[in-house]
Amino acid sequence: MGDPRPTIAKRELGSLRKEKTIVLALCLQLFVAAFSSFLVVGLVSLYDPGSVGNYEVDVAVSGDATSDLIRAASSVGGIDARPYQSDDAAMRAFERGDVDAVLSAERLHGRVFVTATAPDSNIETTVTVVQLRDALREFERTERAERSAFLTSSTLELPPETQSSPYYGFTYTVLVPLLLYLPVFISGSITVDSITEEIDRGTLELLRVAPLSLSDVVDGKLLAAATLAPAQSALWILLLGINGTPVSNPLSLLAMVAALSTLVCSLGAAVALLSPERRAAQFLYSIGVLFVFGGTTLFPHNPINTSARLAIGSPDPLAPAVVASYVVLGAGAYLAVRYLVGGVDPNEL
Structure with a gap:
């Protein structure tokens, strides 16, 4: 018998077509990315009315x-x-x-x-x-x-006035991070729903009869959800380029998205295993994501700042190290979930 995890991942991706909320969110992101050159004019009027x-x-x-x-x-x-x-x-x-x-x-x-x-x-x-x-x-x-x-003493010179375009600033500091990281949050929510739904319907036992271990099941679901975000982000970057918004350093950006997607999906899987009730799990997941991403904004090299500078093409000298650190965090979160799964008794779920 081959590795069952790709089969489970394929099953998960196929079942997403039945989730109307997820499909609607994907279509909305697709619309924004595909018509960004038109939408950005109206959005900038809200972001900077003076423009x-x-x-x-x-x-x-x-x-x-x-x-x-x-x-x-x-x-x-x-x-x-x-x-x-x-x-x-x-x-x-x-x-x-x-x-x-x-x-x-x-x-x-x-x-x-x-x-x-x-x-x-x-x-x-x-x-x-x-x-x-x-x-x-x-x-x-x-x-x-x-x-x-x-004045009796000299003062500091006034900084020169800047004439930067609000469209440029909005595109790379708001629109690009939004399209990159919104799929990450959706992927984590998919993970929570997928695992809690299996437990609630009792189909988790049927999967284990296959025979599959709980680790195989969780790995397959993580594989499907965690790969969905970078795949979407790659498509959004391509569509932005077609619409006249070139995005620099796409590989580094996709590495960050993949790492954060792994981190968030691992968090969702851990919450679902520890709190199998769907509503409670989604609530705890939302609080956890807000805490994690809200905490990162306290640091100068947070995901939004780093991705904006990478997309513009003027990354900080520490940008490669920052991207590598997120990859390490994502890998660590996955290993932590694997350890958690090893200590969970499937019969108690």
Whole structure:
């Protein structure tokens, strides 16, 4: 008799076609990857509303620092700043709908205090607030530069302004990690459901009659779930490239996905064996994944940062070591599950 684990893995992959939730999730990811060049425009408008362009905000400016604030606001695209004699006049214009926002700038004890008023719960509120933020940042930079000439000691130079594209940043820091790691979470959930379903229906006993050991059954299910994520990620990377979003270092990225998929699926298998009740197992798995991935964000070389830099093509010198460490963690998690399976009595499941 040959190795039964590939047969079990093939059976698991075939049964996924009956899971409507899983199929829907896969189709959604496929749609995002296949049409990323179109979807990214709409998604970036949510990620960075200031990038929508061609939208001009009319702002009423009042106070004794009006001229300085208008000069700074005029250098920011998308703002039409108008001076008003008083705060009351500016607010009346705002209430009539003549302007979209109000900025009141008053000088007091050598400082400038600015009060901003924007519409509440309006569809244009987010874009208006973003434009006001950019204007106030420019005003702050101008004030710092002008006042530095009167200081007795030299100060640090202001950092140069960056003109990076929000589409570029969103694609590589949000979209690419989302497509890479969402399949990882789904694979872990599949593992939990697969094992708990076998236990709940009593089919685990039938599999062992084959004859198969519990280790063979768990290995086959892990093989199916853990290979699904890197296979999906490879397809997503290919589709992103076809849509004009080249992804660098694909082999390193797929190695990370495979390692994290093994880690997460091993966690799911351990939870399912220790807590065979399906709802409880899914809850514990979700908490465990949140804890694991939430903990990694505390480190500079977390999966999202590392994958984004690899995808862009500017990896950190430690990136190979980081990828290798995730591979080691994935292998260690699998060995830990194998040890756990060896101590589980199948008759008690």
